[in-house]
């Protein structure tokens with residue numbers, strides 16, 4: 001584990017984690033590119049289409065107040081997967097939240113733990129955020145641009161970009177005379193987007209739970225019970241890790257609720273995905289990775305999880321209650337054919353889409369009561385950011401427990417305050 005955390009700390013380069021910090025010129029350029037629909041085949045789609053920066057106003061409660069960085073049509077239950085720039089093209093995976101993605105270390109093999117960790121995407125196939133950002137633009141079921149030159153031609157039609165790339169990267173993006181010039185511009189574009197993804201916009205650390213850790217708010221009795229179960233009987237924190245880390249610059253990194261590893265929790269096939277595609281093979285389906293890793297997907301951060309239904313790589317669960325019920329009873333309830341059965345998620349589950357590597361030691365039969373399941377869900381809802389905003393909103397929350405004043409800065413937790421909580425602190 002020591003080595004893992006070392007890589008982890010190094011990954012946190014130049015991180016301006018707090019939303020109060022203004023964006024750098026490079027991050028501002030990244031934001032403009034992130035929102036630019038002109039960078040898609042039909043001029044109708046940007047990164048933001050599937051990773052929205054805004055709350056979804058039509059939704060009730062906290063979901064209508066705080067952005068979740070996911071595809072609004074997925075959250076609204078219209079479809080588990082997203083539509084591309086070209087009509088009727090769709091992917092096969094649920095668009096994840098990209099908040100806190102910048103904390104994932106580069107993809108690699110951890111010698112000490114003998115496991116793969118890090119990377120971007122459900123199967124980690126992009127080494128880091130820069131390599132990731134190059135992909136959706138050219139993906140035929142996403143932004144569907146033909147090639148790098150096609151993208152560079154679009155950005156060079158914007159005089160502001162010409163100036164910004166020159167100033168920030170000393171690049172003349174109008175020069176498309178050589179493959180090197182095109183690739184340099186394309187990489188700079190991805191770098192700008194990744195800089196924006198490292199900004200406070202995506203990494204706020206101001207959830208109710210963060211204020212609780214800092215000692216400035218209380219959890220309700222149910223939420224506290226959920227936290228205890230999460231770390232105890234239910235064993236969630238075995239994978240959704242809650243360590244507080246301190247990086248080499250002395251910055252405290254609050255719990256991220258993942259160690260960025262991979263596992264197979266045995267999700268059944270989701271019949272709601274158009275075209276009923278083949279099962280996604282996950283980590284083991286990647287080029288260069290042994291087939292023995294089949295069925296494993298990335299352990300996700302659970303920050304903002306209440307805002308990002310549906311859940312799982314194939315978006316099979318529409319709410320947190322079903323997800324927690326699945327962890328609790330996967331190996332206990334009977335099996336029906338598939339998730340179209342009316343009994344599914346009530347009195348039955350369906351077979352795992354991929355049974356190799358399914359984790360049967362930590363999950364599947366947790367022995368939780370329904371009351372305990374609900375407590376875990378209540379705890380998960382404390383992980384939603386912008387607590388000063390939603391915690392004070394009487395429409396979003398009915399209880400008055402533990403509110404913090406509006407416009408409170410993100411709590412910078414002190415590792416000295418930790419001992420009363422069962423949260424390990426690791427110092428690099």
Ligand code: HEC
Nearest residue numbers: 046047050082083093094095098101120121122133136142
């Ligand atoms: C059509 C919808 C769509 C668009 C447009 C889109 N994405 Fe995504 N994004 C997805 C889906 C679906 C996944 C998961 C795919 C996978 O894992 O293979 C994903 C995954 C990601 C991830 C990985 C997160 C993680 O934790 O593993 C990042 C980062 C990301 N997208 C950023 C971007 C950026 C930057 C852009 C614009 C250049 C973009 N996306 C455009 C749908 C989209």
Ligand code: HEC
Nearest residue numbers: 234235236239263297298299300311312313323327359362
């Ligand atoms: C053995 C490791 C492990 C344990 C223990 C575990 N999880 Fe997970 N969790 C994962 C993996 C891996 C995924 C992604 C699986 C996939 O999509 O195929 C995941 C996904 C999730 C998701 C959906 C994330 C998203 O963005 O769609 C939620 C919610 C979740 N877990 C909550 C919990 C809770 C609550 C517990 C305890 C009851 C728990 N997990 C225990 C490994 C684990």
